[in-house]
Amino acid sequence: MSNTLLQLGPSEIKIKKHWCKACGICIALCPKDVLEADDKGKAVAVAPEKCTRCGMCEMHCPDFAISVEVER
Ligand code: SF4
Numbered sequence: 394m395s396n397t398l399l400q401l402g403p404s405e406i407k408i409k410k411h412w413c414k415a416c417g418i419c420i421a422l423c424p425k426d427v428l429e430a431d432d433k434g435k436a437v438a439v440a441p442e443k444c445t446r447c448g449m450c451e452m453h454c455p456d457f458a459i460s461v462e463v464e465r
């Protein structure tokens with residue numbers, strides 16, 4: 394039986410830069426090093442292909458600035 398997750402397309406990580414306060418929580422929590430800080434400390438998705446959609450970044454962002462969506 395196939396794994397449903399493997400049938401999904403790549404994650405789309407959306408970051409609302411104007412809401413992001415550069416706290417770094419999502420960068421620290423991401424288990425796959427998908428996120429890095431830009432020159433202002435705001436989160437950028439540098440390796441979205443490594444995202445497992447665990448949801449840690451979205452759940453813990455204090456400003457609701459990051460969301461992970463799945464392309465189908
Ligand atoms: S959903 Fe998980 S793996 Fe994907 S960017 Fe967020 S913390 Fe990283």
Ligand code: SF4
Pocket residue numbers: 408412413414415416417418419420434435436453454455456457458459
């Ligand atoms: S947790 Fe939210 S506010 Fe903090 S760096 Fe990540 S996206 Fe920005």
